[in-house]
Amino acid sequence: MDDLVPSLKSLLPQLRGRLLANEPLAPLTWFRVGGPAQALLMPEDESDLAYALKSLPREIPVTVIGLGSNLIVRDGGVEGVVIRLGRGFSETKVEPGQRVRAGAAVPDLRVAKAAQEAGIAGLAFYRGIPGAVGGALRMNGGAYGTETKDVLIAARGVDRAGNVRTYQNAEMHFTYRHCGVGDDVIFTEALFQGREGDPGAIAAEMDEITSKRESTQPVKSRTGGSTFKNPEGRKAWQLIDAAGCRGFTVGDAQVSELHANFLINRGNASAADIENLGEEVRRRVKETSGVTLDWEIKRIGIRTQTSGAGPT
Numbered sequence: 001m002d003d004l005v006p007s008l009k010s011l012l013p014q015l016r017g018r019l020l021a022n023e024p025l026a027p028l029t030w031f032r033v034g035g036p037a038q039a040l041l042m043p044e045d046e047s048d049l050a051y052a053l054k055s056l057p058r059e060i061p062v063t064v065i066g067l068g069s070n071l072i073v074r075d076g077g078v079e080g081v082v083i084r085l086g087r088g089f090s091e092t093k094v095e096p097g098q099r100v101r102a103g104a105a106v107p108d109l110r111v112a113k114a115a116q117e118a119g120i121a122g123l124a125f126y127r128g129i130p131g132a133v134g135g136a137l138r139m140n141g142g143a144y145g146t147e148t149k150d151v152l153i154a155a156r157g158v159d160r161a162g163n164v165r166t167y168q169n170a171e172m173h174f175t176y177r178h179c180g181v182g183d184d185v186i187f188t189e190a191l192f193q194g195r196e197g198d199p200g201a202i203a204a205e206m207d208e209i210t211s212k213r214e215s216t217q218p219v220k221s222r223t224g225g226s227t228f229k230n231p232e233g234r235k236a237w238q239l240i241d242a243a244g245c246r247g248f249t250v251g252d253a254q255v256s257e258l259h260a261n262f263l264i265n266r267g268n269a270s271a272a273d274i275e276n277l278g279e280e281v282r283r284r285v286k287e288t289s290g291v292t293l294d295w296e297i298k299r300i301g302i303r304t305q306t307s308g309a310g311p312t
């Protein structure tokens, strides 16, 4: 892709953050696949982000990524500007009334730990979600019966025009693994509400979450978490199992033997292998149960067919 950085630098003379041309994105995702960002922008802080969004011409596409734990970056890479929040968005603060304020780049695990150390219950579920706060807001991340919508007071975000605003919980329009705030909004911070708890008991709850995860999910593999949303009243993994897809492969991409709703990269899969595997699973599930599975994993970038391998 053309090097956008010189023209971006002249469009954004006051930018304080970093801008990199054709930067590989695979290392920034759990699947470890996919092409580069035409330009990767790491803003210094919220006002730097707002300045960049306001100054970038509308025809330049902007995509935000978090820790890449629910993401397939396609092999052709991502056109335009990819934004990744870093240091300036990584503060965690415990506030009076069992509240935790966290920047969008704070890993969910750190939210859980900060709450535990302060004796704040209700946020331990974040222990098992390997994304950051921005991704949890966008995906309404949740586990064990609690979702982000149950613990969020408000979030801050910046829209494509560079306007910064606060969204109260009701304005987030959360549904299952979805937030209804415009796709252009980049979240910068969240304020969570917990309740009084005992640090020892919360630590034990978190340990239990860790061991449960390790025995039921391929948490040490190159994966993207749950691939498909659970259809109303059904479990995606059961439908995938019933369609005979557990262990099924395309190239080096495989339906996990441990958890049928997880796809894994066994080492040399391309993004196309993983996406084609997911589409083949959807086709087979539709054929056997009549249910259409919806992708939970977000796919970004230019699709290419870089794998020679077909379904096996």
Ligand SMILES: Cc1cc2nc3c(=O)[nH]c(=O)nc-3n(C[C@H](O)[C@H](O)[C@H](O)COP(=O)(O)OP(=O)(O)OC[C@H]3O[C@@H](n4cnc5c(N)ncnc54)[C@H](O)[C@@H]3O)c2cc1C
Pocket: 030, 063, 064, 065, 066, 067, 068, 069, 070, 071, 085, 104, 128, 129, 130, 131, 132, 133, 134, 135, 136, 137, 138, 139, 140, 141, 142, 143, 185, 186, 187, 188, 217, 218, 219, 223, 224, 225, 226, 298
């Ligand atoms: C082993 C494993 C287990 C998992 N278990 C769970 C689970 O139990 N529950 C669960 O809900 N999820 C789970 N996931 C999925 C994933 O961790 C969550 O969806 C997480 O919230 C994604 O956060 P992220 O920072 O990795 O976002 P990414 O994967 O980088 O991005 C996901 C989406 O969020 C958007 N996004 C990221 N940051 C921002 C921001 N600052 N502002 C606006 N949009 C943003 C991206 O554009 C993209 O659309 C699991 C994943 C793995 C690999």
